[in-house]
Amino acid sequence: MDADADRALVALQIGREPRAFRRVVVRCPFGRPAVTEQSPYDPNGEPFPTTYYVTCRYLVAAISRLEAAGGVERWTRAAEHDPQLAASRAAADDEQRRIRRNLAGGETGPDGGASLELGVGGAGRSGSLKCLHAHAAFALANPGYELGERIVAEIVPLWPDRCCTEP
Numbered sequence: 001m002d003a004d005a006d007r008a009l010v011a012l013q014i015g016r017e018p019r020a021f022r023r024v025v026v027r028c029p030f031g032r033p034a035v036t037e038q039s040p041y042d043p044n045g046e047p048f049p050t051t052y053y054v055t056c057r058y059l060v061a062a063i064s065r066l067e068a069a070g071g072v073e074r075w076t077r078a079a080e081h082d083p084q085l086a087a088s089r090a091a092a093d094d095e096q097r098r099i100r101r102n103l104a105g106g107e108t109g110p111d112g113g114a115s116l117e118l119g120v121g122g123a124g125r126s127g128s129l130k131c132l133h134a135h136a137a138f139a140l141a142n143p144g145y146e147l148g149e150r151i152v153a154e155i156v157p158l159w160p161d162r163c164c165t166e167p
Contacts (some may be wrong), residue, residue: 001024002127003153005022006023006024006036007021007163008034008142009032009033009165010033010036010055011022012151012165013032013055013056013057013165014055018036018038018053019038019042019043019048019136020038020039020040020041020042020043020048021036021038021039022036022037022038022039022103023036023037024037025037025052025141026137026140026141028058028159028163029159030162030163032056032163032165033055033056033061033165034054034055034056034140035052035053035055035056035137035141036052036053036055036056037051037052037053037103037141038050038051038052038053039103039104040100040103040104040107040109040115040116041104041107041109043140045109045110046109046110047109047110047111047114047115048063048099048115049115049118049120049121049122050131050134050137051099051100051103052094052134052137052138052140052141052142053119053134053137054133054136054140055094055132055135055164056094056164057164057165057166058159058160059136059155059158061135062155063132063133063136063151063155064133066132066151066155067131067133069133070087071132071151071154072128072129072130072132073128074134075129075135075147075150075151076127076128076129078135078147078150078151079147084146085125085146085147085150088145088146088147088148089119089120089147092118092119092120092135092142092145092147092148093120093123095142095145096118096119097116097117097118097119100116100118101116104116107130110113113118120134120135120138120140120148121134121135122134132142132151133155135147135151136148136151136152136155139151139152140152
């Protein structure tokens with residue numbers, strides 16, 4: 001699919017024009033956008049801290065159910081108490097910062113580049129995961145992120161039986 005068609009499908013999926021859309025990085029088994037990559041700054045220059053964004057309605061709903069069931073707190077605690085998950089999160093946050101600086105291409109926006117130093121989902125250097133959607137999106141876009149992959153593993157089945165996005 002071309003970028004304009006992808007952008008139109010993403011707008012349909014999320015119910016609005018995407019703010020900082022760059023491209024689709026993960027597609028569902030039906031060929032539709034599932035995870036997109038965003039620019040670090042939107043067209044107005046405002047920081048957009050979520051590099052990878054889940055757009056598939058099915059995945060968004062499944063991850064929302066995990067969050068509603070206390071998933072953010074549970075996975076934050078798991079990452080705090082399991083050295084392997086803590087290391088996985090730290091490596092993903094470092095990779096997120098590297099990716100954002102690369103995508104920014106030297107731009108720093110009105111925040112002077114402060115948002116380029118945020119971790120997955122706009123998280124600071126420590127604390128809560130903030131958003132499981134961002135960690136799931138990062139894991140789907142960057143295989144090998146163990147904490148995110150464990151979050152994604154809770155979505156059973158990972159994909160719906162039929163396409164949840166009809167153009």
